[in-house]
Amino acid sequence: MLLLAGIVYGQRRFRSFYDEEDNPAPMPPDAKENTEFVFARLRYPSFRAGYYGRGSWSTDYPKADRQFLQGLRRLTRLHSRSVEHVVDLDNEDIYNYPWIYAVEVGRWEINEQRAKRLRDYLDRGGFLMVDDFHGTYEWDVFVDSLRRVYPDRPVVDLESVEPIFHVLYDLDQRVQVPGIHIVGSGRTYERDGVDPRWRGVYDEKGRLTVAICHNMDLGDAWEWADHPYYPERFASLAYRVAINYIIYSMTH
Numbered sequence: 001m002l003l004l005a006g007i008v009y010g011q012r013r014f015r016s017f018y019d020e021e022d023n024p025a026p027m028p029p030d031a032k033e034n035t036e037f038v039f040a041r042l043r044y045p046s047f048r049a050g051y052y053g054r055g056s057w058s059t060d061y062p063k064a065d066r067q068f069l070q071g072l073r074r075l076t077r078l079h080s081r082s083v084e085h086v087v088d089l090d091n092e093d094i095y096n097y098p099w100i101y102a103v104e105v106g107r108w109e110i111n112e113q114r115a116k117r118l119r120d121y122l123d124r125g126g127f128l129m130v131d132d133f134h135g136t137y138e139w140d141v142f143v144d145s146l147r148r149v150y151p152d153r154p155v156v157d158l159e160s161v162e163p164i165f166h167v168l169y170d171l172d173q174r175v176q177v178p179g180i181h182i183v184g185s186g187r188t189y190e191r192d193g194v195d196p197r198w199r200g201v202y203d204e205k206g207r208l209t210v211a212i213c214h215n216m217d218l219g220d221a222w223e224w225a226d227h228p229y230y231p232e233r234f235a236s237l238a239y240r241v242a243i244n245y246i247i248y249s250m251t252h
Helices: 001-010 064-074 092-096 112-123 136-148 218-223 234-250
Strands: 040-041 085-087 097-103 125-130 197-204 208-214
Touching: 064 136, 064 234, 097 234, 112 125, 112 136, 112 234, 125 234, 197 234, 208 234, 218 234
Parallel strands: 040 085, 040 097, 097 125, 125 208
Antiparallel strands: 197 208
């Protein structure tokens, strides 16, 4: 149902949040093109603040999104729009997009009402990818809200044999993808998030609905893939992982 909606509504009006941009990027000339797939970014209230505004949800936005979409268009045949679309959990617009991306979820705040809508979205066939949160404290904040969405489903570690790691690219060999501010420090982790965790939540039918990138920063890798200081091996992996997640979400 959501896949069909994504195709039908791929041309919906672009939502701009210029005053909340973290890293502005040029508007592509074909931004209004009608497409099969639209990259949707989740806008959420900050932890303990309970309100929207320029905060964690917009980290790396919109440069990371638009630069990732350049790669998605080049490396796949998926007809993708060149700009992102921002969604939230306070209206039904989210149902028009089969795949959504949320960043810095170690600082999000999902109340019961929003959690109910997110669960309904996932149960209808939606897919959520979360990224760029690190260490024990941010994990606990993330899980506190996730339990409101999925009180009945466990978070599991994803093994290399999982289909999501093989739908397009074979990703048996994965490494920790660091943020650009960590590169050159001699380590790839932040806080106490030493080990990268590829985790997820499956629904009762065995479909992965939430893909969790913990202790890594794929969004930074997309954002700085064009910077000579950022290592290509990390950027390439970050693109391949997200592309696999999108293809999985569109085919499962």
